[in-house]
Amino acid sequence: MQKNIIDTKKLEAVLKQAHSTAESDQSGANASYIPALAKVPSNLFGLTAVTADGTVLETGDSSYPFAIESISKVFSMALVMEAVGAQEMLKKVGADPTGLPFNSVMALELHRGKPLSPLVNAGAMATVSLLPAANADEKWQKILDGYSQFAGHSLEVMDAVYTSEAATNSHNKGIAWLMSSYGTLYDDPDTTCDIYTKQCSIAITCKDLAVMGSTLANGGVNPITGKAIINPEFLPHIFAEMTMEGLYGASGDFAYTVGLPGKSGVGGGLLAVVPGQLALSAFSPRLDPIGNSVRGQKAMRFISDALDLSLYR
Ligand SMILES: NC(=O)CC[C@H](N)C(=O)O
Structure with missing residues (x-):
C-alpha cells in the first residue's frame, strides 16, 4: 500500500x-x-x-x-470479518450509529434486536457470537491469539478486571439474552457475554x-x-x-x-x-x-x- x-x-x-x-x-x-x-x-x-x-x-x-475494554470491539470486528466476510457482518450486525449509549437496550428494541454497529456492546457480542469455533475455549483462544498478533506479542487478561466485570455485567447479559430472543445472537448468550467480558479485560x-x-x-x-x-x-x-x-x-x-x-x-x-x-x-x-x-x-x-x-x- x-x-x-x-x-x-x-x-x-x-x-x-x-x-x-x-x-x-x-x-x-x-x-x-x-x-x-x-x-x-x-x-x-x-x-x-x-x-x-x-x-x-x-x-x-x-x-x-x-484494560482494553471497548477498543477490543475493533479487533474482534476485524477477526470476525476475516472469518465470515464483510457482507455477513453488515447484514447480521449492521454499520450505523445508534445515537444512544453503548449499552442501550432501547437501541435494540427500536430495531427488532439488530445491534446496528459492532462497536456497541450488543453488536460486539453479536460479533463474538459469529466467530466460528468448535467450543467456547477455542473461540476465546482465537480472539486472544488474534489480538496478540495485532500487538506483536502475547497479551493476557487482567484477572482483577475480568473478575470485577464478570461479577457486575448483568446488564450485558440481559442484552445478550434479549438479542437471543430476537434471533440476532448466533451462539449461547451466557457464553458469548463471558467471552466478550474477557476480551474487554485484556491488558494492553x-x-x-x-x-x-x-x-x-x-x-x-x-x-x-x-x-x-x-x-x-x-x-x-x-x-x-x-x-x-x-x-x-x-x-x-x-x-x-x-x-x-x-x-x-x-x-x-x-x-x-x-x-x-x-x-x-x-x-x-x-x-x-x-x-x-x-x-x-x-x-x-x-x-x-x-x-x-x-x-x-
Ligand atoms: N465503552 C466501553 O468500553 C464498555 C466496555 C465494557 N466492558 C462494557 O461492556 O460495558
Missing part, C-alpha cells in the same frame, strides 16, 4: 506538546460501574504514536497496562494499542513483526465504522474536530488511525459522561490540528 510517512521528529515534538497541553485537564472521572476500573490511578496519562513503517514514539505513562499498554492500530494503518501488516494479520479489503469497513460509532455519542464531534477513525474504551484508552501513515493512542482513565477519555480526546485534537491529519481536509 502507498505510505506517506510523517516527519517523526515533528511528530515526537507534537506528541510531547499534546501531553503537556492535555495533562492540566483534571475533569471527568474513572469508570465506576466496573469496580476494578475505579481503582486505577486517575492521573496516569500516556501517549504513543506508531508509524506505518514501525517507528515508535512514546510519552508519559505509555507502558502502564490497562498505550504502546500495544498504537502497534495494534498501526497494523490497521499499514494495510493489515503489523509494522513491527512484519506479519500480515488482516486482509486489507476489510480495512475501509473498519475505518468507516470507527468513524460512525467509535466514540458513541461523540463520534460526530471526533470526526468534526479530529477527522480520524477512532475508538475509545472505558478503561481510558483511545485509538485514532491515519490510514497509510500512523496510529495514535492515548491512555488516561478520566472519562466524560459518554465514556470517552477526556485527556485522550484533547490530545488527539491537538495532534490532528498540529499535523493537519484530518482525513476531511
Whole structure:
C-alpha cells in the first residue's frame, strides 16, 4: 500500500506538546460501574504514536497496562470479518450509529434486536457470537491469539478486571439474552457475554494499542513483526465504522474536530488511525459522561490540528 510517512521528529515534538497541553485537564472521572476500573490511578496519562513503517514514539505513562475494554470491539470486528466476510457482518450486525449509549437496550428494541454497529456492546457480542469455533475455549483462544498478533506479542487478561466485570455485567447479559430472543445472537448468550467480558479485560499498554492500530494503518501488516494479520479489503469497513460509532455519542464531534477513525474504551484508552501513515493512542482513565477519555480526546485534537491529519481536509 502507498505510505506517506510523517516527519517523526515533528511528530515526537507534537506528541510531547499534546501531553503537556492535555495533562492540566483534571475533569471527568474513572469508570465506576466496573469496580476494578475505579481503582486505577486517575492521573496516569500516556501517549504513543506508531508509524506505518514501525517507528515508535512514546510519552508519559505509555507502558502502564490497562484494560482494553471497548477498543477490543475493533479487533474482534476485524477477526470476525476475516472469518465470515464483510457482507455477513453488515447484514447480521449492521454499520450505523445508534445515537444512544453503548449499552442501550432501547437501541435494540427500536430495531427488532439488530445491534446496528459492532462497536456497541450488543453488536460486539453479536460479533463474538459469529466467530466460528468448535467450543467456547477455542473461540476465546482465537480472539486472544488474534489480538496478540495485532500487538506483536502475547497479551493476557487482567484477572482483577475480568473478575470485577464478570461479577457486575448483568446488564450485558440481559442484552445478550434479549438479542437471543430476537434471533440476532448466533451462539449461547451466557457464553458469548463471558467471552466478550474477557476480551474487554485484556491488558494492553498505550504502546500495544498504537502497534495494534498501526497494523490497521499499514494495510493489515503489523509494522513491527512484519506479519500480515488482516486482509486489507476489510480495512475501509473498519475505518468507516470507527468513524460512525467509535466514540458513541461523540463520534460526530471526533470526526468534526479530529477527522480520524477512532475508538475509545472505558478503561481510558483511545485509538485514532491515519490510514497509510500512523496510529495514535492515548491512555488516561478520566472519562466524560459518554465514556470517552477526556485527556485522550484533547490530545488527539491537538495532534490532528498540529499535523493537519484530518482525513476531511
Ligand atoms: N465503552 C466501553 O468500553 C464498555 C466496555 C465494557 N466492558 C462494557 O461492556 O460495558
